[in-house]
Amino acid sequence: MATVTVAKRVAEECNVELGQKVGYSIRFEDMTSTSTRIKYMTDGLLLKEALLDPKLSRYSVIVVDEAHERTVQTDVLLGLLKDVQKKRSQSSNEVRKLNLLKLIIMSASLDARGFSEYFGGAKAVHVMGRQFPVDILYTAQPETDCLDAALVTIFQIHMEEGPGDLLLFLSGQEEIESIEGLVHENLKKLPEANQKLLIYQLFSSLPSEKQMKVFTPAPAGFRKSNTCGVIPATNIAETSVTIPGVKYVIDPGLVKVRGYSPDSGIESLIIVKTSKAQALQRSGCAGREGPGKCYRLYPESRFEGLDDSTVPEIKRCNLSNVILQLSALGVDDIIGLKQN
Structure with missing residues (x-):
């Protein structure tokens, strides 16, 4: 893409x-x-x-x-x-x-x-670069359920913040489909005037024609929410792709990576914390076209303890x-x- x-x-x-x-x-x-x-x-x-x-x-x-x-x-x-x-x-x-x-x-x-x-x-x-300023917001305490925290943050932004699309980083297709169902379920509880929220899934195994939908402008009166799956070796919305209209980023601070056990000879996908470099890349997505905000769903002290860069895939x-x-x-x- x-x-x-x-x-x-x-x-x-x-x-x-x-x-x-x-x-x-x-x-x-x-x-x-x-x-x-x-x-x-x-x-x-x-x-x-x-x-x-x-x-x-x-x-x-x-x-x-x-x-x-x-x-x-x-x-x-x-x-x-x-x-x-x-x-x-x-x-x-x-x-x-x-x-x-x-x-x-x-x-x-x-x-x-x-x-x-x-x-x-x-x-x-x-x-x-031509990076616009991005306000970084952290949680006061560690979140035990990142999916629930992300859901709360989505509606907080939708109800309280100004116009602008929202980019949510999740670790895979299962979480993306879960959050879409939860958003649709909770939208029904809002007043009709506040139910204008579109959701476009974005992950690597999605057909390319559906991936490209995130680049289409939202209809008048709608806010477009783009959920992004971060998969091994391909952080689709984290790198050189600029999704127009994104002003808010939600970062749970997790990513799914490839792992290998030489003892059992089994490869697996495991969820680990992002590195500082990845966190900076994610927050930068909110400042591509104008000032934005990044909501990190973890305390600032945890960010300071992250590795500076991602462990090379060739080592794992x-x-x-x-x-x-x-x-x-x-x-x-x-x-x-x-x-x-």
Whole structure:
């Protein structure tokens, strides 16, 4: 979804038809042509392209966004891109100028030092964004039932705050469907004039046409509420997607991630606390188009105790598929790839 929406936005700003100068490539859909110069794609698809073209010779500049998420695909891709840069720089001087690969790594909440050191002391540039001020509100005491606390907060915002859409972060589809049912049930208890509240679900397994509904304007007189499922490796509404109209964010401070037990050989999805980087990303969603508010459903003291960044997925999942993928890419020295 992020790939498609960002490509559409850039095509509009460049005043060109999508699929010509600006295009995108996702699974089962390729909106590019021979005239495409800016191409948006997922890290997984770029890795697949590397299987056919190990030097990624079609590209002169590659931008990797949201690097702080540290997904397996992103980490493997960065290691591969470093190796590609090395191979392409070993050409003769004249050829090197033509084949030099420029790599830009971006994130709104990245600890740039580690990435800079990994890429041989690459320059780190801090760019001030157009972020609007966001008021952060915490609970006085820890909440025992985050779903109930979220429900109360939804109606508090709906009844007391001004116009603006509401983005609620939840850990999965089950919670999203539960909160939708609870909201509809409680809406019936309000006066008819206050029952104008729309709910649009948003999670990864939702069909793309339903995902895109969150970008449609709400009818006149309605407030639109977007509930977001945060799933392993894909925080749909947390990263580069800007949902228009969002002014309020509710953050229970939880996320569902992949876990792996080497003893039992079983992979599982577990709910854990977010990192500070994730919490900052979530609160930033309220300040994309104007001043906003973020309601964190936990005390401020808990935020101070959170990890600075997310534990890399590569440290908590089964690596057999990763090793097979690297082997298919021609990388047999896995440890060497990590170190070099």
